[in-house]
Amino acid sequence: MDNPQRSSSGGPRGPRNDRGGRDGGRDGQQRRFGPPMRRVCIYCKDKTKVIDYKNGDQLRRYLTDRGKIRPRRKIGTCARHQRELALAIKRARHLALLPFAPDHVRGMNA
Ligand SMILES: [Zn+2]
Numbered sequence: 001m002d003n004p005q006r007s008s009s010g011g012p013r014g015p016r017n018d019r020g021g022r023d024g025g026r027d028g029q030q031r032r033f034g035p036p037m038r039r040v041c042i043y044c045k046d047k048t049k050v051i052d053y054k055n056g057d058q059l060r061r062y063l064t065d066r067g068k069i070r071p072r073r074k075i076g077t078c079a080r081h082q083r084e085l086a087l088a089i090k091r092a093r094h095l096a097l098l099p100f101a102p103d104h105v106r107g108m109n110a
Pocket residue numbers: 041042043044045077078079080081082
């Protein structure tokens with residue numbers, strides 16, 4: 001048994017005919033650590049809560065540590081209340097109740 005087509009170059013590369021053979025279908029749904037997931041908007045749930053632009057302490061909870069408005073997916077508000085919240089935060093910023101920028105950024109070039 002003689003094999004004339006034997007490749008003499010020592011390249012142990014296998015044939016590339018195994019396309020799509022790996023089962024790489026990773027279905028996510030794994031929840032990483034984070035805030036507790038609240039399905040219901042807190043402002044819809046609690047009717048007594050009112051988004052008040054004069055209440056800076058209330059609105060500060062919805063800012064990141066860099067002074068940005070937290071995304072809806074983090075705080076779980078519905079679209080309507082998130083819009084009201086964003087508007088209230090912007091008003092509160094104008095009244096200097098909330099920061100535009102975090103304190104450590106503001107004091108950097110002083
Ligand atoms: Zn809502």
